[in-house]
Amino acid sequence: MALDFVGGSACVSVFLGLVVLDLFTFPVIKNHKLLHRKAGHDPYQGIPIQDTVKGAQDIYRHHRFRCLNLLLLICFINYTESYTVGNISIHVTGQQGENATLACNIEDRDIFHVILTSLGRNIPVCEMKNCSGRFFKKGSCDIFIKDLHLSDAGKYILRVFYNNDQTEVERQIRTYQLHIHDEISVKTGEELKLDVLLINADKVEKNSSGEWTEVWTRGHGVQNDRLDDSDGNLTINKFKSTDTGTYRVLDSEGEILIMVTVTESGTQSVGERKDGTEHMYWRVGLPVILVLVLVGVIVFVVIKKRQRLNEGYSQGSQSQVLDSL
Structure with a gap:
Protein backbone atom coordinates (compact mmCIF):
# COMPACT_ATOMS: atom_id res chain seq x y z
CA MET A 1 0.00 0.00 0.00
CA ALA A 2 2.91 2.34 0.73
CA LEU A 3 4.09 1.94 -2.86
CA ASP A 4 0.99 3.75 -3.98
CA PHE A 5 2.23 6.96 -2.40
CA VAL A 6 5.73 7.18 -3.92
CA GLY A 7 4.98 10.49 -5.59
CA GLY A 8 3.34 11.80 -2.42
CA SER A 9 6.45 10.93 -0.41
CA ALA A 10 8.57 12.91 -2.83
CA CYS A 11 6.30 15.92 -2.32
CA VAL A 12 6.60 15.60 1.44
CA SER A 13 10.40 15.32 1.19
CA VAL A 14 10.70 18.54 -0.81
CA PHE A 15 8.35 20.30 1.61
CA LEU A 16 10.45 19.21 4.60
CA GLY A 17 13.50 20.47 2.75
CA LEU A 18 11.92 23.89 2.54
CA VAL A 19 11.21 23.85 6.27
CA VAL A 20 14.82 22.89 7.04
CA LEU A 21 16.01 25.68 4.74
CA ASP A 22 13.84 28.14 6.69
CA LEU A 23 15.25 27.01 10.03
CA PHE A 24 18.97 27.00 9.24
CA THR A 25 19.67 29.41 6.37
CA PHE A 26 19.31 32.74 8.21
CA PRO A 27 21.29 31.79 11.35
CA VAL A 28 24.15 30.41 9.27
CA ILE A 29 24.33 33.47 7.02
CA LYS A 30 24.20 35.86 9.95
CA ASN A 31 26.79 33.94 12.03
CA HIS A 32 29.06 33.71 8.98
CA LYS A 33 28.88 37.51 8.59
CA LEU A 34 29.74 38.14 12.27
CA LEU A 35 32.68 35.72 12.21
CA HIS A 36 34.15 37.48 9.16
CA ARG A 37 33.94 40.85 10.92
CA LYS A 38 35.58 39.53 14.10
CA ALA A 39 38.43 38.00 12.11
CA GLY A 40 39.12 41.33 10.39
CA HIS A 41 38.55 40.19 6.82
CA ASP A 42 34.98 41.15 6.25
CA PRO A 43 34.29 41.22 2.48
CA TYR A 44 31.25 43.35 3.23
CA GLN A 45 33.12 45.95 5.34
CA GLY A 46 31.34 49.24 5.37
CA ILE A 47 28.02 47.64 4.54
CA PRO A 48 25.52 47.47 7.43
CA ILE A 49 24.76 43.98 8.55
CA GLN A 50 21.06 44.63 7.92
CA ASP A 51 21.81 45.17 4.21
CA THR A 52 23.83 41.99 3.92
CA VAL A 53 21.10 40.01 5.64
CA LYS A 54 18.56 41.59 3.29
CA GLY A 55 20.61 40.45 0.32
CA ALA A 56 20.75 36.98 1.74
CA GLN A 57 17.00 37.07 2.15
CA ASP A 58 16.59 37.92 -1.54
CA ILE A 59 18.86 35.04 -2.52
CA TYR A 60 16.97 32.71 -0.20
CA ARG A 61 13.59 33.75 -1.60
CA HIS A 62 14.85 33.02 -5.09
CA HIS A 63 16.03 29.52 -4.12
CA ARG A 64 12.87 28.84 -2.15
CA PHE A 65 10.77 29.85 -5.17
CA ARG A 66 12.71 27.36 -7.31
CA CYS A 67 12.24 24.65 -4.69
CA LEU A 68 8.53 25.41 -4.54
CA ASN A 69 8.28 25.04 -8.32
CA LEU A 70 10.08 21.72 -8.03
CA LEU A 71 7.61 20.61 -5.36
CA LEU A 72 4.63 21.55 -7.54
CA LEU A 73 6.17 19.81 -10.54
CA ILE A 74 6.71 16.56 -8.63
CA CYS A 75 3.18 16.62 -7.22
CA PHE A 76 1.74 17.38 -10.66
CA ILE A 77 3.65 14.51 -12.26
CA ASN A 78 2.39 12.15 -9.54
CA TYR A 79 -1.19 13.42 -9.92
CA THR A 80 -1.06 13.05 -13.70
CA GLU A 81 0.37 9.54 -13.50
CA SER A 82 -2.26 8.47 -11.00
CA TYR A 83 -5.35 9.78 -12.71
CA THR A 84 -4.77 10.17 -16.44
CA VAL A 85 -3.05 6.89 -17.25
CA GLY A 86 -6.28 5.05 -16.44
CA ASN A 87 -8.49 7.74 -17.92
CA ILE A 88 -9.72 5.51 -20.77
CA SER A 89 -12.23 3.06 -19.30
CA ILE A 90 -12.33 -0.54 -20.44
CA HIS A 91 -15.98 -1.64 -20.70
CA VAL A 92 -16.76 -5.11 -19.37
CA THR A 93 -20.22 -6.75 -19.53
CA GLY A 94 -21.42 -9.66 -17.42
CA GLN A 95 -24.62 -11.56 -16.60
CA GLN A 96 -25.83 -11.75 -13.00
CA GLY A 97 -24.84 -15.08 -11.46
CA GLU A 98 -22.11 -15.68 -14.02
CA ASN A 99 -18.42 -14.67 -14.09
CA ALA A 100 -16.45 -11.75 -15.55
CA THR A 101 -12.77 -10.89 -16.05
CA LEU A 102 -11.06 -7.50 -15.77
CA ALA A 103 -8.14 -8.05 -18.17
CA CYS A 104 -5.08 -5.93 -17.39
CA ASN A 105 -3.43 -6.55 -20.82
CA ILE A 106 0.08 -5.99 -19.50
CA GLU A 107 2.99 -7.90 -21.03
CA ASP A 108 4.71 -10.52 -18.89
CA ARG A 109 6.76 -8.68 -16.32
CA ASP A 110 7.91 -9.17 -12.78
CA ILE A 111 4.51 -8.24 -11.31
CA PHE A 112 4.50 -8.56 -7.54
CA HIS A 113 1.42 -6.67 -6.33
CA VAL A 114 -2.02 -5.51 -7.53
CA ILE A 115 -4.50 -3.15 -5.85
CA LEU A 116 -8.17 -3.03 -6.91
CA THR A 117 -10.41 -0.17 -5.77
CA SER A 118 -14.02 0.86 -6.37
CA LEU A 119 -15.85 3.89 -5.00
CA GLY A 120 -12.75 4.83 -3.03
CA ARG A 121 -12.43 1.55 -1.12
CA ASN A 122 -10.05 -1.36 -1.56
CA ILE A 123 -11.49 -4.62 -2.90
CA PRO A 124 -9.81 -7.70 -1.37
CA VAL A 125 -8.27 -9.76 -4.18
CA CYS A 126 -7.48 -13.43 -3.52
CA GLU A 127 -4.07 -14.39 -4.85
CA MET A 128 -4.17 -17.94 -3.47
CA LYS A 129 -6.15 -20.89 -4.84
CA ASN A 130 -7.86 -21.71 -1.55
CA CYS A 131 -9.76 -18.47 -0.97
CA SER A 132 -13.36 -17.80 0.00
CA GLY A 133 -13.77 -14.45 -1.77
CA ARG A 134 -15.29 -13.65 -5.15
CA PHE A 135 -12.40 -11.58 -6.59
CA PHE A 136 -9.35 -13.55 -7.71
CA LYS A 137 -6.03 -12.69 -9.33
CA LYS A 138 -5.82 -14.74 -12.53
CA GLY A 139 -2.63 -15.07 -14.54
CA SER A 140 -0.19 -12.19 -14.16
CA CYS A 141 -2.65 -9.45 -13.18
CA ASP A 142 -6.16 -10.20 -14.52
CA ILE A 143 -9.00 -9.92 -11.99
CA PHE A 144 -11.56 -12.74 -12.13
CA ILE A 145 -14.97 -12.00 -10.54
CA LYS A 146 -17.08 -15.02 -9.60
CA ASP A 147 -20.88 -15.10 -9.25
CA LEU A 148 -21.64 -11.54 -10.35
CA HIS A 149 -24.10 -9.50 -8.28
CA LEU A 150 -25.99 -6.45 -9.48
CA SER A 151 -24.19 -4.50 -6.76
CA ASP A 152 -20.84 -5.27 -8.49
CA ALA A 153 -21.66 -2.83 -11.30
CA GLY A 154 -19.59 0.34 -11.47
CA LYS A 155 -16.09 1.73 -11.98
CA TYR A 156 -12.98 -0.19 -10.91
CA ILE A 157 -9.37 1.02 -10.81
CA LEU A 158 -6.58 -1.57 -10.97
CA ARG A 159 -3.02 -0.60 -9.97
CA VAL A 160 -0.33 -3.04 -11.06
CA PHE A 161 3.16 -2.84 -9.54
CA TYR A 162 6.11 -4.53 -11.23
CA ASN A 163 9.90 -4.35 -11.63
CA ASN A 164 11.28 -3.04 -14.91
CA ASP A 165 14.51 -4.09 -16.63
CA GLN A 166 16.49 -1.92 -14.22
CA THR A 167 14.76 -3.62 -11.24
CA GLU A 168 13.02 -0.34 -10.44
CA VAL A 169 9.44 -0.34 -9.19
CA GLU A 170 6.94 0.94 -11.73
CA ARG A 171 3.16 1.12 -11.83
CA GLN A 172 0.45 0.92 -14.45
CA ILE A 173 -3.20 1.76 -13.96
CA ARG A 174 -6.27 0.33 -15.65
CA THR A 175 -9.82 1.71 -15.31
CA TYR A 176 -12.86 -0.50 -15.94
CA GLN A 177 -16.59 0.11 -16.25
CA LEU A 178 -18.46 -3.08 -15.30
CA HIS A 179 -22.02 -3.46 -16.63
CA ILE A 180 -24.34 -6.17 -15.26
CA HIS A 181 -27.28 -7.61 -17.24
CA ASP A 182 -30.20 -9.66 -15.94
CA GLU A 183 -33.54 -11.10 -17.13
CA ILE A 184 -36.62 -11.46 -14.92
CA SER A 185 -40.01 -13.06 -15.63
CA VAL A 186 -42.87 -11.88 -13.41
CA LYS A 187 -46.41 -13.15 -12.93
CA THR A 267 -51.35 -15.48 -14.44
CA GLN A 268 -50.53 -18.98 -13.22
CA SER A 269 -47.46 -20.37 -11.60
CA VAL A 270 -45.92 -23.69 -12.63
CA GLY A 271 -47.58 -25.51 -9.71
CA GLU A 272 -50.94 -24.00 -10.51
CA ARG A 273 -50.63 -24.97 -14.17
CA LYS A 274 -49.72 -28.53 -13.15
CA ASP A 275 -52.70 -28.81 -10.80
CA GLY A 276 -54.97 -27.41 -13.51
CA THR A 277 -53.71 -29.92 -16.06
CA GLU A 278 -54.31 -32.83 -13.68
CA HIS A 279 -57.79 -31.49 -12.93
CA MET A 280 -58.51 -31.25 -16.67
CA TYR A 281 -57.40 -34.87 -17.12
CA TRP A 282 -59.86 -36.00 -14.43
CA ARG A 283 -62.71 -33.93 -15.88
CA VAL A 284 -62.21 -35.33 -19.38
CA GLY A 285 -60.99 -38.83 -18.58
CA LEU A 286 -63.52 -39.88 -15.93
CA PRO A 287 -66.63 -39.54 -18.14
CA VAL A 288 -64.87 -41.44 -20.92
CA ILE A 289 -64.03 -44.25 -18.54
CA LEU A 290 -67.60 -44.39 -17.25
CA VAL A 291 -68.99 -44.55 -20.79
CA LEU A 292 -66.60 -47.35 -21.69
CA VAL A 293 -67.61 -49.32 -18.58
CA LEU A 294 -71.29 -48.79 -19.32
CA VAL A 295 -70.85 -49.96 -22.93
CA GLY A 296 -68.98 -53.01 -21.69
CA VAL A 297 -71.76 -53.87 -19.29
CA ILE A 298 -74.40 -53.50 -22.02
CA VAL A 299 -72.42 -55.69 -24.40
CA PHE A 300 -71.96 -58.29 -21.68
CA VAL A 301 -75.72 -58.35 -20.91
CA VAL A 302 -76.65 -58.65 -24.59
CA ILE A 303 -74.22 -61.51 -25.09
CA LYS A 304 -75.59 -63.37 -22.08
CA LYS A 305 -79.19 -62.96 -23.26
CA ARG A 306 -78.30 -64.30 -26.68
CA GLN A 307 -76.54 -67.28 -25.12
CA ARG A 308 -79.63 -68.06 -23.04
CA LEU A 309 -81.92 -67.76 -26.05
CA ASN A 310 -79.69 -70.06 -28.04
CA GLU A 311 -79.67 -72.61 -25.24
CA GLY A 312 -83.50 -72.51 -24.97
CA TYR A 313 -83.89 -72.90 -28.72
CA SER A 314 -81.55 -75.89 -28.75
CA GLN A 315 -83.45 -77.63 -25.91
CA GLY A 316 -86.81 -77.00 -27.61
CA SER A 317 -85.60 -78.49 -30.88
CA GLN A 318 -84.32 -81.62 -29.17
CA SER A 319 -87.74 -82.15 -27.41
CA GLN A 320 -89.59 -81.89 -30.69
CA VAL A 321 -87.31 -84.49 -32.29
CA LEU A 322 -87.82 -86.93 -29.42
CA ASP A 323 -91.60 -86.50 -29.50
CA SER A 324 -91.70 -87.28 -33.22
CA LEU A 325 -89.78 -90.48 -32.69
Whole structure:
Protein backbone atom coordinates (compact mmCIF):
# COMPACT_ATOMS: atom_id res chain seq x y z
CA MET A 1 0.00 0.00 0.00
CA ALA A 2 2.91 2.34 0.73
CA LEU A 3 4.09 1.94 -2.86
CA ASP A 4 0.99 3.75 -3.98
CA PHE A 5 2.23 6.96 -2.40
CA VAL A 6 5.73 7.18 -3.92
CA GLY A 7 4.98 10.49 -5.59
CA GLY A 8 3.34 11.80 -2.42
CA SER A 9 6.45 10.93 -0.41
CA ALA A 10 8.57 12.91 -2.83
CA CYS A 11 6.30 15.92 -2.32
CA VAL A 12 6.60 15.60 1.44
CA SER A 13 10.40 15.32 1.19
CA VAL A 14 10.70 18.54 -0.81
CA PHE A 15 8.35 20.30 1.61
CA LEU A 16 10.45 19.21 4.60
CA GLY A 17 13.50 20.47 2.75
CA LEU A 18 11.92 23.89 2.54
CA VAL A 19 11.21 23.85 6.27
CA VAL A 20 14.82 22.89 7.04
CA LEU A 21 16.01 25.68 4.74
CA ASP A 22 13.84 28.14 6.69
CA LEU A 23 15.25 27.01 10.03
CA PHE A 24 18.97 27.00 9.24
CA THR A 25 19.67 29.41 6.37
CA PHE A 26 19.31 32.74 8.21
CA PRO A 27 21.29 31.79 11.35
CA VAL A 28 24.15 30.41 9.27
CA ILE A 29 24.33 33.47 7.02
CA LYS A 30 24.20 35.86 9.95
CA ASN A 31 26.79 33.94 12.03
CA HIS A 32 29.06 33.71 8.98
CA LYS A 33 28.88 37.51 8.59
CA LEU A 34 29.74 38.14 12.27
CA LEU A 35 32.68 35.72 12.21
CA HIS A 36 34.15 37.48 9.16
CA ARG A 37 33.94 40.85 10.92
CA LYS A 38 35.58 39.53 14.10
CA ALA A 39 38.43 38.00 12.11
CA GLY A 40 39.12 41.33 10.39
CA HIS A 41 38.55 40.19 6.82
CA ASP A 42 34.98 41.15 6.25
CA PRO A 43 34.29 41.22 2.48
CA TYR A 44 31.25 43.35 3.23
CA GLN A 45 33.12 45.95 5.34
CA GLY A 46 31.34 49.24 5.37
CA ILE A 47 28.02 47.64 4.54
CA PRO A 48 25.52 47.47 7.43
CA ILE A 49 24.76 43.98 8.55
CA GLN A 50 21.06 44.63 7.92
CA ASP A 51 21.81 45.17 4.21
CA THR A 52 23.83 41.99 3.92
CA VAL A 53 21.10 40.01 5.64
CA LYS A 54 18.56 41.59 3.29
CA GLY A 55 20.61 40.45 0.32
CA ALA A 56 20.75 36.98 1.74
CA GLN A 57 17.00 37.07 2.15
CA ASP A 58 16.59 37.92 -1.54
CA ILE A 59 18.86 35.04 -2.52
CA TYR A 60 16.97 32.71 -0.20
CA ARG A 61 13.59 33.75 -1.60
CA HIS A 62 14.85 33.02 -5.09
CA HIS A 63 16.03 29.52 -4.12
CA ARG A 64 12.87 28.84 -2.15
CA PHE A 65 10.77 29.85 -5.17
CA ARG A 66 12.71 27.36 -7.31
CA CYS A 67 12.24 24.65 -4.69
CA LEU A 68 8.53 25.41 -4.54
CA ASN A 69 8.28 25.04 -8.32
CA LEU A 70 10.08 21.72 -8.03
CA LEU A 71 7.61 20.61 -5.36
CA LEU A 72 4.63 21.55 -7.54
CA LEU A 73 6.17 19.81 -10.54
CA ILE A 74 6.71 16.56 -8.63
CA CYS A 75 3.18 16.62 -7.22
CA PHE A 76 1.74 17.38 -10.66
CA ILE A 77 3.65 14.51 -12.26
CA ASN A 78 2.39 12.15 -9.54
CA TYR A 79 -1.19 13.42 -9.92
CA THR A 80 -1.06 13.05 -13.70
CA GLU A 81 0.37 9.54 -13.50
CA SER A 82 -2.26 8.47 -11.00
CA TYR A 83 -5.35 9.78 -12.71
CA THR A 84 -4.77 10.17 -16.44
CA VAL A 85 -3.05 6.89 -17.25
CA GLY A 86 -6.28 5.05 -16.44
CA ASN A 87 -8.49 7.74 -17.92
CA ILE A 88 -9.72 5.51 -20.77
CA SER A 89 -12.23 3.06 -19.30
CA ILE A 90 -12.33 -0.54 -20.44
CA HIS A 91 -15.98 -1.64 -20.70
CA VAL A 92 -16.76 -5.11 -19.37
CA THR A 93 -20.22 -6.75 -19.53
CA GLY A 94 -21.42 -9.66 -17.42
CA GLN A 95 -24.62 -11.56 -16.60
CA GLN A 96 -25.83 -11.75 -13.00
CA GLY A 97 -24.84 -15.08 -11.46
CA GLU A 98 -22.11 -15.68 -14.02
CA ASN A 99 -18.42 -14.67 -14.09
CA ALA A 100 -16.45 -11.75 -15.55
CA THR A 101 -12.77 -10.89 -16.05
CA LEU A 102 -11.06 -7.50 -15.77
CA ALA A 103 -8.14 -8.05 -18.17
CA CYS A 104 -5.08 -5.93 -17.39
CA ASN A 105 -3.43 -6.55 -20.82
CA ILE A 106 0.08 -5.99 -19.50
CA GLU A 107 2.99 -7.90 -21.03
CA ASP A 108 4.71 -10.52 -18.89
CA ARG A 109 6.76 -8.68 -16.32
CA ASP A 110 7.91 -9.17 -12.78
CA ILE A 111 4.51 -8.24 -11.31
CA PHE A 112 4.50 -8.56 -7.54
CA HIS A 113 1.42 -6.67 -6.33
CA VAL A 114 -2.02 -5.51 -7.53
CA ILE A 115 -4.50 -3.15 -5.85
CA LEU A 116 -8.17 -3.03 -6.91
CA THR A 117 -10.41 -0.17 -5.77
CA SER A 118 -14.02 0.86 -6.37
CA LEU A 119 -15.85 3.89 -5.00
CA GLY A 120 -12.75 4.83 -3.03
CA ARG A 121 -12.43 1.55 -1.12
CA ASN A 122 -10.05 -1.36 -1.56
CA ILE A 123 -11.49 -4.62 -2.90
CA PRO A 124 -9.81 -7.70 -1.37
CA VAL A 125 -8.27 -9.76 -4.18
CA CYS A 126 -7.48 -13.43 -3.52
CA GLU A 127 -4.07 -14.39 -4.85
CA MET A 128 -4.17 -17.94 -3.47
CA LYS A 129 -6.15 -20.89 -4.84
CA ASN A 130 -7.86 -21.71 -1.55
CA CYS A 131 -9.76 -18.47 -0.97
CA SER A 132 -13.36 -17.80 0.00
CA GLY A 133 -13.77 -14.45 -1.77
CA ARG A 134 -15.29 -13.65 -5.15
CA PHE A 135 -12.40 -11.58 -6.59
CA PHE A 136 -9.35 -13.55 -7.71
CA LYS A 137 -6.03 -12.69 -9.33
CA LYS A 138 -5.82 -14.74 -12.53
CA GLY A 139 -2.63 -15.07 -14.54
CA SER A 140 -0.19 -12.19 -14.16
CA CYS A 141 -2.65 -9.45 -13.18
CA ASP A 142 -6.16 -10.20 -14.52
CA ILE A 143 -9.00 -9.92 -11.99
CA PHE A 144 -11.56 -12.74 -12.13
CA ILE A 145 -14.97 -12.00 -10.54
CA LYS A 146 -17.08 -15.02 -9.60
CA ASP A 147 -20.88 -15.10 -9.25
CA LEU A 148 -21.64 -11.54 -10.35
CA HIS A 149 -24.10 -9.50 -8.28
CA LEU A 150 -25.99 -6.45 -9.48
CA SER A 151 -24.19 -4.50 -6.76
CA ASP A 152 -20.84 -5.27 -8.49
CA ALA A 153 -21.66 -2.83 -11.30
CA GLY A 154 -19.59 0.34 -11.47
CA LYS A 155 -16.09 1.73 -11.98
CA TYR A 156 -12.98 -0.19 -10.91
CA ILE A 157 -9.37 1.02 -10.81
CA LEU A 158 -6.58 -1.57 -10.97
CA ARG A 159 -3.02 -0.60 -9.97
CA VAL A 160 -0.33 -3.04 -11.06
CA PHE A 161 3.16 -2.84 -9.54
CA TYR A 162 6.11 -4.53 -11.23
CA ASN A 163 9.90 -4.35 -11.63
CA ASN A 164 11.28 -3.04 -14.91
CA ASP A 165 14.51 -4.09 -16.63
CA GLN A 166 16.49 -1.92 -14.22
CA THR A 167 14.76 -3.62 -11.24
CA GLU A 168 13.02 -0.34 -10.44
CA VAL A 169 9.44 -0.34 -9.19
CA GLU A 170 6.94 0.94 -11.73
CA ARG A 171 3.16 1.12 -11.83
CA GLN A 172 0.45 0.92 -14.45
CA ILE A 173 -3.20 1.76 -13.96
CA ARG A 174 -6.27 0.33 -15.65
CA THR A 175 -9.82 1.71 -15.31
CA TYR A 176 -12.86 -0.50 -15.94
CA GLN A 177 -16.59 0.11 -16.25
CA LEU A 178 -18.46 -3.08 -15.30
CA HIS A 179 -22.02 -3.46 -16.63
CA ILE A 180 -24.34 -6.17 -15.26
CA HIS A 181 -27.28 -7.61 -17.24
CA ASP A 182 -30.20 -9.66 -15.94
CA GLU A 183 -33.54 -11.10 -17.13
CA ILE A 184 -36.62 -11.46 -14.92
CA SER A 185 -40.01 -13.06 -15.63
CA VAL A 186 -42.87 -11.88 -13.41
CA LYS A 187 -46.41 -13.15 -12.93
CA THR A 188 -49.17 -10.60 -13.45
CA GLY A 189 -50.40 -9.12 -10.19
CA GLU A 190 -47.24 -9.95 -8.23
CA GLU A 191 -44.79 -7.53 -6.61
CA LEU A 192 -41.45 -7.03 -8.40
CA LYS A 193 -38.36 -5.88 -6.50
CA LEU A 194 -35.37 -4.70 -8.50
CA ASP A 195 -32.18 -4.47 -6.42
CA VAL A 196 -30.75 -1.73 -8.62
CA LEU A 197 -30.62 1.47 -6.54
CA LEU A 198 -26.88 1.34 -5.92
CA ILE A 199 -24.97 4.00 -4.03
CA ASN A 200 -23.56 5.26 -7.34
CA ALA A 201 -26.89 5.12 -9.21
CA ASP A 202 -28.17 8.48 -10.45
CA LYS A 203 -31.32 7.51 -12.34
CA VAL A 204 -33.35 4.57 -13.68
CA GLU A 205 -34.92 4.60 -17.13
CA LYS A 206 -37.41 2.27 -18.84
CA ASN A 207 -37.72 1.41 -22.52
CA SER A 208 -40.78 -0.48 -23.75
CA SER A 209 -41.68 1.31 -26.99
CA GLY A 210 -38.36 2.56 -28.36
CA GLU A 211 -38.09 5.59 -26.06
CA TRP A 212 -36.36 5.87 -22.68
CA THR A 213 -38.40 7.43 -19.89
CA GLU A 214 -37.23 8.17 -16.35
CA VAL A 215 -38.91 6.17 -13.60
CA TRP A 216 -36.56 7.12 -10.74
CA THR A 217 -33.97 9.85 -10.12
CA ARG A 218 -31.75 10.48 -7.13
CA GLY A 219 -33.09 13.33 -5.07
CA HIS A 220 -36.59 13.14 -6.59
CA GLY A 221 -37.50 9.49 -6.15
CA VAL A 222 -40.05 7.55 -8.20
CA GLN A 223 -42.12 9.02 -11.01
CA ASN A 224 -45.14 6.69 -10.64
CA ASP A 225 -47.58 5.99 -7.80
CA ARG A 226 -47.24 2.24 -8.35
CA LEU A 227 -43.49 2.42 -7.77
CA ASP A 228 -41.65 2.52 -4.47
CA ASP A 229 -38.00 2.93 -3.52
CA SER A 230 -36.65 1.65 -0.23
CA ASP A 231 -33.63 -0.32 1.04
CA GLY A 232 -31.92 -0.02 -2.33
CA ASN A 233 -34.84 -1.65 -4.15
CA LEU A 234 -37.08 -0.25 -6.88
CA THR A 235 -40.43 -1.98 -6.27
CA ILE A 236 -43.28 -2.31 -8.80
CA ASN A 237 -46.57 -3.03 -7.06
CA LYS A 238 -49.18 -5.28 -8.73
CA PHE A 239 -47.19 -5.98 -11.86
CA LYS A 240 -49.01 -5.34 -15.17
CA SER A 241 -48.22 -6.16 -18.78
CA THR A 242 -47.43 -2.47 -19.33
CA ASP A 243 -44.54 -2.79 -16.85
CA THR A 244 -42.64 -5.13 -19.16
CA GLY A 245 -39.58 -3.77 -20.95
CA THR A 246 -35.93 -2.96 -20.34
CA TYR A 247 -34.83 -1.03 -17.27
CA ARG A 248 -31.38 0.56 -17.16
CA VAL A 249 -29.51 2.20 -14.29
CA LEU A 250 -27.14 5.11 -15.03
CA ASP A 251 -24.51 6.79 -12.88
CA SER A 252 -23.91 10.54 -12.66
CA GLU A 253 -21.64 10.40 -15.74
CA GLY A 254 -24.25 8.66 -17.88
CA GLU A 255 -22.47 5.29 -17.79
CA ILE A 256 -24.76 2.25 -17.79
CA LEU A 257 -24.45 0.25 -14.56
CA ILE A 258 -27.29 -2.28 -14.86
CA MET A 259 -29.75 -3.40 -17.53
CA VAL A 260 -32.70 -5.64 -16.58
CA THR A 261 -35.15 -7.10 -19.10
CA VAL A 262 -38.55 -7.76 -17.51
CA THR A 263 -41.12 -10.04 -19.17
CA GLU A 264 -44.59 -11.27 -18.20
CA SER A 265 -44.89 -14.95 -17.25
CA GLY A 266 -48.74 -15.17 -17.20
CA THR A 267 -51.35 -15.48 -14.44
CA GLN A 268 -50.53 -18.98 -13.22
CA SER A 269 -47.46 -20.37 -11.60
CA VAL A 270 -45.92 -23.69 -12.63
CA GLY A 271 -47.58 -25.51 -9.71
CA GLU A 272 -50.94 -24.00 -10.51
CA ARG A 273 -50.63 -24.97 -14.17
CA LYS A 274 -49.72 -28.53 -13.15
CA ASP A 275 -52.70 -28.81 -10.80
CA GLY A 276 -54.97 -27.41 -13.51
CA THR A 277 -53.71 -29.92 -16.06
CA GLU A 278 -54.31 -32.83 -13.68
CA HIS A 279 -57.79 -31.49 -12.93
CA MET A 280 -58.51 -31.25 -16.67
CA TYR A 281 -57.40 -34.87 -17.12
CA TRP A 282 -59.86 -36.00 -14.43
CA ARG A 283 -62.71 -33.93 -15.88
CA VAL A 284 -62.21 -35.33 -19.38
CA GLY A 285 -60.99 -38.83 -18.58
CA LEU A 286 -63.52 -39.88 -15.93
CA PRO A 287 -66.63 -39.54 -18.14
CA VAL A 288 -64.87 -41.44 -20.92
CA ILE A 289 -64.03 -44.25 -18.54
CA LEU A 290 -67.60 -44.39 -17.25
CA VAL A 291 -68.99 -44.55 -20.79
CA LEU A 292 -66.60 -47.35 -21.69
CA VAL A 293 -67.61 -49.32 -18.58
CA LEU A 294 -71.29 -48.79 -19.32
CA VAL A 295 -70.85 -49.96 -22.93
CA GLY A 296 -68.98 -53.01 -21.69
CA VAL A 297 -71.76 -53.87 -19.29
CA ILE A 298 -74.40 -53.50 -22.02
CA VAL A 299 -72.42 -55.69 -24.40
CA PHE A 300 -71.96 -58.29 -21.68
CA VAL A 301 -75.72 -58.35 -20.91
CA VAL A 302 -76.65 -58.65 -24.59
CA ILE A 303 -74.22 -61.51 -25.09
CA LYS A 304 -75.59 -63.37 -22.08
CA LYS A 305 -79.19 -62.96 -23.26
CA ARG A 306 -78.30 -64.30 -26.68
CA GLN A 307 -76.54 -67.28 -25.12
CA ARG A 308 -79.63 -68.06 -23.04
CA LEU A 309 -81.92 -67.76 -26.05
CA ASN A 310 -79.69 -70.06 -28.04
CA GLU A 311 -79.67 -72.61 -25.24
CA GLY A 312 -83.50 -72.51 -24.97
CA TYR A 313 -83.89 -72.90 -28.72
CA SER A 314 -81.55 -75.89 -28.75
CA GLN A 315 -83.45 -77.63 -25.91
CA GLY A 316 -86.81 -77.00 -27.61
CA SER A 317 -85.60 -78.49 -30.88
CA GLN A 318 -84.32 -81.62 -29.17
CA SER A 319 -87.74 -82.15 -27.41
CA GLN A 320 -89.59 -81.89 -30.69
CA VAL A 321 -87.31 -84.49 -32.29
CA LEU A 322 -87.82 -86.93 -29.42
CA ASP A 323 -91.60 -86.50 -29.50
CA SER A 324 -91.70 -87.28 -33.22
CA LEU A 325 -89.78 -90.48 -32.69
